[in-house]
Amino acid sequence: RKEVEQDPGxxxxxxxxxxxxxxxxxxxxxxxxxxxxxxxxxxPKLLMSVYxxxxxDGRFTAQLNRASQYISLLIRDSKLSDSATYLCVVPASGGxxxxxxxxxxxxxxxx
Amino acid sequence: xxxxxxxxxxxxxxSGTSVKIECRSLDFQATTMFWYRQFPKQSLMLMATSNExxxxxxxxxxxxxxxxxxxxxxxxxxxxVTSAHPEDSSFYICSARKGALDEQYFGPxxxxxxx
Numbered sequence: 001r002k003e004v005e006q007d008p009g010x011x012x013x014x015x016x017x018x019x020x021x022x023x024x025x026x027x028x029x030x031x032x033x034x035x036x037x038x039x040x041x042x043x044p045k046l047l048m049s050v051y052x053x054x055x056x057d058g059r060f061t062a063q064l065n066r067a068s069q070y071i072s073l074l075i076r077d078s079k080l081s082d083s084a085t086y087l088c089v090v091p092a093s094g095g096x097x098x099x100x101x102x103x104x105x106x107x108x109x110x111x
Numbered sequence: 112x113x114x115x116x117x118x119x120x121x122x123x124x125x126s127g128t129s130v131k132i133e134c135r136s137l138d139f140q141a142t143t144m145f146w147y148r149q150f151p152k153q154s155l156m157l158m159a160t161s162n163e164x165x166x167x168x169x170x171x172x173x174x175x176x177x178x179x180x181x182x183x184x185x186x187x188x189x190x191x192v193t194s195a196h197p198e199d200s201s202f203y204i205c206s207a208r209k210g211a212l213d214e215q216y217f218g219p220x221x222x223x224x225x226x
């Protein structure tokens with residue numbers, strides 16, 4: 001299994017829809033998890049940090065399932081501006097905690 | 112969120128010249144900074160990890176003599192692309208992190224074009 005895996009998509013959803021992405025990770029000792037969004041030709045921007053079971057911020061909810069080793073990102077009431085690539089990041093445990101990125105999931109929200 | 116600046120945002124240089132890119136954490140002290148490269152429609156690729164006061168750790172396949180990294184202080188890291196070639200043209204992005212389990216904050220990136 002790759003260290004961090006994401007379905008590349010694209011996920012094509014209408015405005016107002018609810019969409020969820022999963023990210024699986026291989027290192028069971030990982031302690032922190034992050035979701036970033038990256039717009040085309042821009043740098044990644046932090047969307048959410050997850051340290052325990054989950055986190056919620058407005059329309060965005062992240063959940064961590066340690067038993068199955070995945071984190072999910074749920075976006076409710078999708079907006080056109082949510083169209084982006086969503087990156088899952090899991091720092092490797094031990095030593096320097098090098099962040100490992102998933103390949104990203106592309107989301108396209110259409111009118 | 113924390114702010115990371117990167118300069119220059121865009122640079123065009125001739126083949127064989129060197130280019131220096133600066134990365135600064137503006138409102139926090141970064142124990143670790145990372146340098147990434149991203150080609151169009153591809154994933155971010157980690158080039159090296161830089162800790163203040165120590166030598167950078169390069170990922171496999173990244174030439175340390177070509178991509179010189181200096182982490183002079185807890186708020187500044189520089190990447191110098193030496194003897195640049197057209198294949199070095201890419202989007203270079205730095206990030207900074209306070210502690211090992213903390214989130215990274217990314218600079219806005221530098222688009223390098225080597226002619």
